[in-house]
Amino acid sequence: MAIPFFDNLTTFSRENDGILDGPAIAWLQKHAIVIAALVSCAVIVWYYRQIVVQGSQLLENGNLPSAVDIVPLHDFHWDETEPLAYRPFKSQYHLTMGVQQAEVSELIQIDRMYLDRIQLRKDLIARHEDQVLAVNPPAIEAVRELYSWLVDQYLPQRYGDIFELHRQESSGNIETFLQNKVTDDIVPIDPSLQSPEDALRIIGRQVEEDFLFLLPSGPEEQLVLEAYIACFPAGFAWTMKRGKTLAEIHQPVPDYKKKLQLSMDRFLSRLEPGKFVKRLNWSITPTGELFALQDLHNYGGHEEELTLENFDPSKACLRCERQTLHRLPKSRAIVFTIKTYMYPLDSIKAEGLGSQLAEAVDGLRNGSSPMMYVYKNAVSWGKVVQDYLRSESSQS
Numbered sequence: 234m235a236i237p238f239f240d241n242l243t244t245f246s247r248e249n250d251g252i253l254d255g256p257a258i259a260w261l262q263k264h265a266i267v268i269a270a271l272v273s274c275a276v277i278v279w280y281y282r283q284i285v286v287q288g289s290q291l292l293e294n295g296n297l298p299s300a301v302d303i304v305p306l307h308d309f310h311w312d313e314t315e316p317l318a319y320r321p322f323k324s325q326y327h328l329t330m331g332v333q334q335a336e337v338s339e340l341i342q343i344d345r346m347y348l349d350r351i352q353l354r355k356d357l358i359a360r361h362e363d364q365v366l367a368v369n370p371p372a373i374e375a376v377r378e379l380y381s382w383l384v385d386q387y388l389p390q391r392y393g394d395i396f397e398l399h400r401q402e403s404s405g406n407i408e409t410f411l412q413n414k415v416t417d418d419i420v421p422i423d424p425s426l427q428s429p430e431d432a433l434r435i436i437g438r439q440v441e442e443d444f445l446f447l448l449p450s451g452p453e454e455q456l457v458l459e460a461y462i463a464c465f466p467a468g469f470a471w472t473m474k475r476g477k478t479l480a481e482i483h484q485p486v487p488d489y490k491k492k493l494q495l496s497m498d499r500f501l502s503r504l505e506p507g508k509f510v511k512r513l514n515w516s517i518t519p520t521g522e523l524f525a526l527q528d529l530h531n532y533g534g535h536e537e538e539l540t541l542e543n544f545d546p547s548k549a550c551l552r553c554e555r556q557t558l559h560r561l562p563k564s565r566a567i568v569f570t571i572k573t574y575m576y577p578l579d580s581i582k583a584e585g586l587g588s589q590l591a592e593a594v595d596g597l598r599n600g601s602s603p604m605m606y607v608y609k610n611a612v613s614w615g616k617v618v619q620d621y622l623r624s625e626s627s628q629s
């Protein structure tokens with residue numbers, strides 16, 4: 234059957250050497266409106282896919298962002314990748330939510346500290362499980378939902394050089410496993426094959442991020458901490474936060490009620506699945522310990538000043554937490570992740586930022602919430618750390 238448009242185009246390319254002949258022009262003029270409408274539709278569909286669908290990391294069938302949204306890191310050499318270098322301290326501390334939009338791909342960060350940190354996490358899970366892991370019944374589905382997305386989609390898609398999916402037939406059934414090529418761990422994919430506690434243990438042994446699950450509860454739908462795998466507490470015990478609302482969890486934070494509570498509750502209640510946000514915090518740790526159940530905060534009464542004799546500058550670090558928040562589509566749980574970075578004070582000095590950090594320590598009491606200076610326990614380490622940061626000496 235002859236198709237006039239293609240017949241005419243054939244004529245155009247073969248016989249007229251680049252010049253449209255009369256019938257082709259007449260045909261194009263006749264169908265100009267239809268062609269314009271088709272082109273416009275194609276542009277609209279393309280725009281929708283590029284900007285609207287990909288921009289908001291739209292979910293398919295109520296699932297978390299699928300493999301197409303997670304950008305793979307090809308030729309990724311974890312052992313040659315430097316940890317992200319955050320320097321969030323400022324000359325004045327202002328208490329704000331400080332959240333920024335994030336991409337799903339940047340949820341999990343892996344760098345050259347990976348193996349050491351994973352070994353430490355395995356050890357902490359084995360020796361202090363009561364402190365680092367918990368699941369309350371309302372969070373069981375949320376734990377399973379996150380688990381299957383992480384091991385089946387996120388990790389093999391983003392970090393294919395580390396995490397490889399294997400399918401294998403066993404008694405007529407196809408079983409899928411995830412192999413961690415750095416640790417040689419083999420991880421089952423199906424979350425129903427293990428308890429929610431096992432699912433959290435497995436997550437805790439594969440990535441450095443701590444994961445906390447909050448679910449709405451009670452008539453006011455207040456977010457309550459119902460589950461966690463959290464190996465690197467920053468000076469408090471997660472066990473004391475279990476089953477508590479966000480307001481109760483943040484009770485020791487100066488000015489939280491006055492300056493953060495309302496905006497945070499509103500922000501989190503409106504956080505839709507597919508949106509990811511991140512924020513940072515910072516403090517100083519004189520010991521550089523990742524698993525710190527105490528001593529990083531001053532919850533009142535403790536005013537002992539750290540002296541040069543009991544301060545070891547080779548251990549002291551700037552401790553930054555990279556935190557992310559997103560909502561799971563099925564369980565509607567809010568997932569809070571924390572990756573903890575430790576930067577030795579010597580490295581800050583080596584970058585020439587010693588005096589800026591020393592000034593930021595004073596900035597804790599000069600900003601919008603002066604009690605932050607006490608809360609972050611600068612009453613103890615402030616002077617000795619500032620002296621060290623401003624001095625010429627270094628321990629390297």
Ligand code: HEM
Pocket residue numbers: 328329330331332445447458469474482483485486493497512514515530569
């Ligand atoms: C937009 C969300 C959030 C904001 C703006 C926020 C803000 C803060 C701030 C300003 C502090 C104290 C100072 C600091 O560490 O920098 C803090 C501490 C803390 N936050 Fe959050 N937070 C958020 C979400 C969460 C979530 C979802 C949890 C879930 C468990 C959480 C748990 C904690 C805990 C445990 C502390 C330490 C409290 C203590 O000293 O006992 N935060 N948060």
